[in-house]
Amino acid sequence: MLSRHLGGERRLGAQLYHGQGICYSAGIDLATTPMQENAMATVTVSPTLTPVLERVSPESQGIDAARLDRLYARIDAHIAAGWYPGASIAMARHGKLVATRSFGTARLATDTSAAVPATDQSMWLLYSQTKPVTSCAIWTLLERGQLRFHDAIADYIPEFAKHGKGRVTLAQVLSHQGGFPDANATPAAWEDHDVLRQEVCNFTLDWEPGARVVYHSAAAHWVQATLIEAVTGQDYRQFIRDNVTQPFGLDGLCVGVPDHLHDRLVGAYERTASGEHVALAERNTPAFWRAGVPGGGGYATAADLTTFYQMLLGLGALNGTRILSPRTVQYVTRNYTGERIDERFGMPMHRALGVHVRGTTPLIRGLGSTASPATFGHGGAGTSYSWADPETGVSFTYLTNSQMAEPYHSRRLDEIMTVAHAAVVEL
Numbered sequence: 120m121l122s123r124h125l126g127g128e129r130r131l132g133a134q135l136y137h138g139q140g141i142c143y144s145a146g147i148d149l150a151t152t153p154m155q156e157n158a159m160a161t162v163t164v165s166p167t168l169t170p171v172l173e174r175v176s177p178e179s180q181g182i183d184a185a186r187l188d189r190l191y192a193r194i195d196a197h198i199a200a201g202w203y204p205g206a207s208i209a210m211a212r213h214g215k216l217v218a219t220r221s222f223g224t225a226r227l228a229t230d231t232s233a234a235v236p237a238t239d240q241s242m243w244l245l246y247s248q249t250k251p252v253t254s255c256a257i258w259t260l261l262e263r264g265q266l267r268f269h270d271a272i273a274d275y276i277p278e279f280a281k282h283g284k285g286r287v288t289l290a291q292v293l294s295h296q297g298g299f300p301d302a303n304a305t306p307a308a309w310e311d312h313d314v315l316r317q318e319v320c321n322f323t324l325d326w327e328p329g330a331r332v333v334y335h336s337a338a339a340h341w342v343q344a345t346l347i348e349a350v351t352g353q354d355y356r357q358f359i360r361d362n363v364t365q366p367f368g369l370d371g372l373c374v375g376v377p378d379h380l381h382d383r384l385v386g387a388y389e390r391t392a393s394g395e396h397v398a399l400a401e402r403n404t405p406a407f408w409r410a411g412v413p414g415g416g417g418y419a420t421a422a423d424l425t426t427f428y429q430m431l432l433g434l435g436a437l438n439g440t441r442i443l444s445p446r447t448v449q450y451v452t453r454n455y456t457g458e459r460i461d462e463r464f465g466m467p468m469h470r471a472l473g474v475h476v477r478g479t480t481p482l483i484r485g486l487g488s489t490a491s492p493a494t495f496g497h498g499g500a501g502t503s504y505s506w507a508d509p510e511t512g513v514s515f516t517y518l519t520n521s522q523m524a525e526p527y528h529s530r531r532l533d534e535i536m537t538v539a540h541a542a543v544v545e546l
Contacts, residue, residue, distance in 0.1 A: 172426055193534060201394045205519065206222045206518060208221075214438070221241060227388070239421070244384075247414060248498060253473075254473025256347055256363050268288070279320045281321065293471075294332070295339060295461065299325060299335065332460065340412075371420035375410065375416075376418050415500065419518075424518070428514035458478075468484065477490040485532045502519045
C-alpha cells in the first residue's frame with residue numbers, strides 16, 4: 120500500500136527550500152564538497168515515502184539537539200574528506216521519530232546525467248543490514264509452529280543433508296556456526312528459485328557445524344530464504360513483505376525492490392586507494408535491485424529501517440500492530456556465542472539469532488563502544504550500521520553509499536556511534 124503523503128523541505132548549507140512532494144535534508148553545502156563540479160539532478164519521483172512514526176522534537180524524548188548537531192558535523196566532515204559521497208541517518212525513541220537527515224550525493228554524475236542529491240526519500244543498499252529483516256521472517260514462522268530453532272535444516276529440506284550437512288540446525292545457521300561461511304548462490308538463482316534450492320543444497324562444509332563461529336557473508340541467509348519457501352510455499356521476498364514490512368506500512372524497506380521504486384535507489388560505490396568512488400557494477404542493475412538477496416540486497420530509507428528496530432524494541436509491536444511476541448524477541452536477541460571469537464572479525468561478536476549484541480568486551484564492531492551491553496543490531500559491508508538499545512528505547516540507523524576498507528570503516532563506525540549514543544541525555 121503506497122498511499123502516504125509528504126510535504127518536505129530541502130536544506131543546502133544554511134538555506135531552506137520547500138520540496139515538491141519530496142523531503143530533502145542535506146547536512147552540508149554541496150558547493151563546498153569534492154563533488155562540486157557535478158551538476159545536481161532534479162529529483163522527481165513518486166510515490167512519496169513518509170515515515171510511519173510520529174515526528175517529535177529530540178528534546179521531548181531526552182535527546183539533546185545540540186549533540187545531534189555534533190553527529191551531523193562528523194558526517195559533514197567525512198563527506199568533505201571524501202570518505203563517501205552521501206549518507207542518511209535516523210533516530211527514534213519510544214516509538215517516536217526524533218531525527219532524520221540526509222547528506223551529500225546519492226548518485227554520482229559518473230552513473231547519471233547529473234549527480235542526484237541524497238534525501239530522506241532515498242533508499243540505500245543495506246548490504247548485510249538486510250540480514251535481520253530476513254531472519255525476522257524466520258522468527259514469525261517459529262511462532263506459528265512451522266519451524267523450531269534446534270531442528271536440522273534437513274528436517275524441512277531433505278536434500279540439504281548432502282555433503283555432510285544433515286545435522287546443521289537452524290540456530291547454527293542464524294548464529295553463524297553452520298560451517299559453510301564462504302558459500303554463495305549465483306545470479307542464476309536470483310529469480311529461478313528451483314536453481315536456488317539446488318545451489319543451497321550443494322553447499323559444502325568447511326568444518327563441523329557448531330565448532331567455530333565464522334560470519335557467513337551470504338550463505339546463511341540463502342539457506343533461510345530457501346527454508347521460508349520450503350515451509351510456506353511462497354517466494355521469500357513476498358513473505359517478508361507480507362509478514363515483516365507491510366504490517367507496519369514500511370514501503371521504504373524492501374527485500375526485492377519493485378520497479379516503481381527504482382528511481383529512489385542510491386548508487387553503490389567503493390572507495391579506491393586514490394580516494395575515488397567507483398560504482399560496483401553488479402549492484403547497480405535492475406536485476407540486483409529486484410533480486411532481494413536475503414543476506415545483502417535489501418534497500419531502505421533510514422527512517423523505515425530505524426522503525427523496524429523500534430518494532431523490536433517494542434517487543435514485536437508498533438503502532439498497535441504486532442508480528443512477534445515479547446518472549447520471541449527476547450529469545451532471538453540473546454547472546455548465543457558467548458565470548459567466542461568470530462574468526463571473520465577477530466573479536467567476539469556475541470551472535471544472537473539474527474542480530475549481534477554489544478556485551479561487555481572492550482571492543483565491538485559497529486554498535487559503538489559506549490553502547491549498553493544489551494544493545495543489538497547489524498551492519499552492512501563497509502558502509503553502515505543500525506542498532507537498538509533496550510535500556511533507553513533508542514534506535515539509530517546510519518547509511519552511506521561507498522564501501523571503506525579496514526581499519527577506516529570500523530574507526531568511523533565507532534566514532535559515529537559514540538557520538539550518536541552521547542546525544543541521549545535522559546536514560
